[in-house]
Amino acid sequence: MTERKMKAAIIGPKSVAALYGAAGVAVFEPSDDISPSKLISKLYADGYGIIFIAETYYRKSEDAVKKYLNEPYPIIIPVPDDNSDGTYSKERIAANIKKAIGSDLI
């Protein structure tokens, strides 16, 4: 794949996303009309290669994440939000280890 300029976006509530906006990340908030899964597909179609997504929304849109699992882009990464207790990222790492090795060695 040739190198190309990437755009980054964050999907999350305003309280979480505003900070990312200050660092140059485009901010999007799901609404009743557009679910997080649809928003992911729409953002990818609009050329966003890096999509940060609040954990609460990430859990709701795992089907969309699975769709892009075997492609290098878009990179969809969960980030902590107001409801996070810090365990979800550890669970994801443990799940990946279990998937690859068969048991959680670490």
Added chain:
Amino acid sequence: MAKQINPTRMELTRLKRRLKTASRGHKLLKDKQNGMTKQFMEQIRRNRELRGKVEAGLAEAAKQFSAASSAMGEKELGEALLLPAGEIGVTGGSKNIMSVQVPTLCSDGSLAQSLPYGFADTSYELDTATLTMIRLFPTLLQLAECEKTCDMLASEIEKTRRRVNALEHVMIPEMERNIKFITMKLEDNERQNITRLMKVKEVINSR
């Protein structure tokens, strides 16, 4: 199944050729699996390290942001961050790890360098929160790259493991069983032929 195959020399040659290919494929896939697992373990260690850094950084920024929010008020804070900070300068590519195309992200140095708002109506806490976030962004990009790589490698290792297991425990033993069955059948035919010929010779000699 051994009973459904044709016990002919042609079938035996075909099966032997297939067994050779399957054994070679099994070895290659096993090597690929080992290579990928090694890379995966390196990436997963890096992932844990980066996750820890990012979550600590984000918690710090959120604390500062919340202090800014109480010092300035929700509305003023929203207004200050209304304008986007400009585009981030990130170049994306991909690299090959054991035939898996994983993403690579590289900052071209033009990430947001300054505060995206004026200083008249904003507080010191907001400046600190924004600068923390700007400083954290390169690590956030590294985490994005690393986590996607881990996801992709885990998925590919799982697929490869299934293929290796299918070859090792199903295909290769079945082919070996079939080869043994055909060999035994052909040897049996050979023995039958010899016995028949001996019988014929005996009948001819007795005349």
